[in-house]
Amino acid sequence: xxxxxxxxxxxxxxxxxxxxxxxxxxxxxxxxxxxxxxxxxxxxxxxxxxxxxxxxxxxxxxxxxxxxxxxxxxxxxxxxxxxxxxxxxxxxxxxxxxxxxxxxxxxxxxxxx
Amino acid sequence: xxxxxxxxxxxxxxxxxxxxxxxxxxxxxxxxxxxxxxxxxxxxxxxxxxxxxxxxxxxxxxxxxxxxxxxxxxxxxxxxxxxxxxxxxxxxxxxxxxxxxxxxxxxxxxxxxx
Numbered sequence: 001x002x003x004x005x006x007x008x009x010x011x012x013x014x015x016x017x018x019x020x021x022x023x024x025x026x027x028x029x030x031x032x033x034x035x036x037x038x039x040x041x042x043x044x045x046x047x048x049x050x051x052x053x054x055x056x057x058x059x060x061x062x063x064x065x066x067x068x069x070x071x072x073x074x075x076x077x078x079x080x081x082x083x084x085x086x087x088x089x090x091x092x093x094x095x096x097x098x099x100x101x102x103x104x105x106x107x108x109x110x111x112x113x
Numbered sequence: 114x115x116x117x118x119x120x121x122x123x124x125x126x127x128x129x130x131x132x133x134x135x136x137x138x139x140x141x142x143x144x145x146x147x148x149x150x151x152x153x154x155x156x157x158x159x160x161x162x163x164x165x166x167x168x169x170x171x172x173x174x175x176x177x178x179x180x181x182x183x184x185x186x187x188x189x190x191x192x193x194x195x196x197x198x199x200x201x202x203x204x205x206x207x208x209x210x211x212x213x214x215x216x217x218x219x220x221x222x223x224x225x226x227x
Contacts, residue, residue, distance in 0.1 A: 034215045040154075043119075043203055043218035090157070094213070099145050099164060101216055103157045 002027045004074075004091045006104035013081045015113045021076040023091030023104060032094035033074045034101065035065055037087050044090060050074060061085070081111045115140035119204045119219030126226055132177075132191040134222050136204030139185065143209040146187040147216065148179055151201040163187060164209060199226045 003026045013019045025031055032051050036044040048059025055067045065076045076089060088108050092101040119136045126132060138144050148160040159172045161179035169179050176195050180188045187204060201223050205216040 032213070032215075036216075036218075041201070041221065041223060043220045044205075044216075046215060046217065049215055088154070092215070094215075098213060099207070100147070100159065100162060105156050 002031075002093045002095050002102050004033075004093045004102060004104040006089075006091055006107045008107050009105075010108040010110065012110045012112065015083055015111050016080050019078050019081040019085070019109065019111070021089050021091075021107050021109060023074045023076065025072050025074060025091075025093050027093055028096060031067075031074075033065075033067065034092040034094075035059065035063070035074075035076050036090045036092065037061075038090065038106075039087050047076070047089075081109075083111050083113050085109060086111045115206075115217065117204065117206055117217055117219045119222060121222060122220065123223045124225070126194050126224065128196055128226055129193045132189070132194050132198070132224070134189040134202055134204075134224075136187045136189075136219055137185055138206045141185070141206070141208070143184060144206040145209050146181060147205040147207075148187065148189050149203040149205065151203060151221075152199075154201070157203070161189070194226045196226050199224055 005024045034049045035047040038044045047063050048057050050057050050067045058064045063078050088106050090106050091104040095102050116139045145164050147162045150158045163169050163181045177191050201221050203221045204219040207216050
């Protein structure tokens with residue numbers, strides 16, 4: 001079965017520093033990978049996706065993610081963190097039946113000024 | 114463009130009362146529709162999903178039910194709420210055909226059962 005793991009419950013970073021939120025995946029076949037962000041009491045917002053093509057994917061709000069097949073990872077990155085990036089981040093992979101996403105447990109990102 | 118509407122935004126209900134949460138999608142046809150629950154502000158639990166009118170798949174046994182009376186309408190219901198039904202409920206849609214592009218989520222409903 002398809003699955004993703006987010007090994008960190010929380011990531012703390014200082015404003016202006018680069019940030020990384022980790023995600024590893026386990027799939028049969030080619031993965032469809034996604035990152036979503038959730039602000040308090042809001043729905044999840046799409047950040048970026050990898051389906052095929054370049055391993056470096058650029059998304060919303062200056063975020064990017066690198067697909068690494070050998071390490072089965074899809075880490076979310078941003079060169080310079082903002083306090084407003086503080087939120088809950090979810091990695092997800094498309095399920096084998098094609099109609100659903102399988103989500104990781106989520107990682108809280110806290111950016112301190 | 115496609116939009117998803119979910120209401121109400123917040124709801125406080127007594128134990129044993131009924132529940133109806135509604136979700137509608139505009140600007141697309143035959144979408145896949147989903148209900149998720151998020152407890153304790155963290156993990157997402159898929160409750161129901163639907164690939165067409167009247168077609169409901171239940172992911173977990175529970176006190177809730179779902180219905181899809183129209184193509185772009187998805188309703189989450191309960192006859193008698195339990196305290197454990199409290200949480201943040203999210204509706205989402207995805208393309209039913211063609212290029213599958215992940216989910217678009219609604220803004221969520223915060224349900225507190227008292």
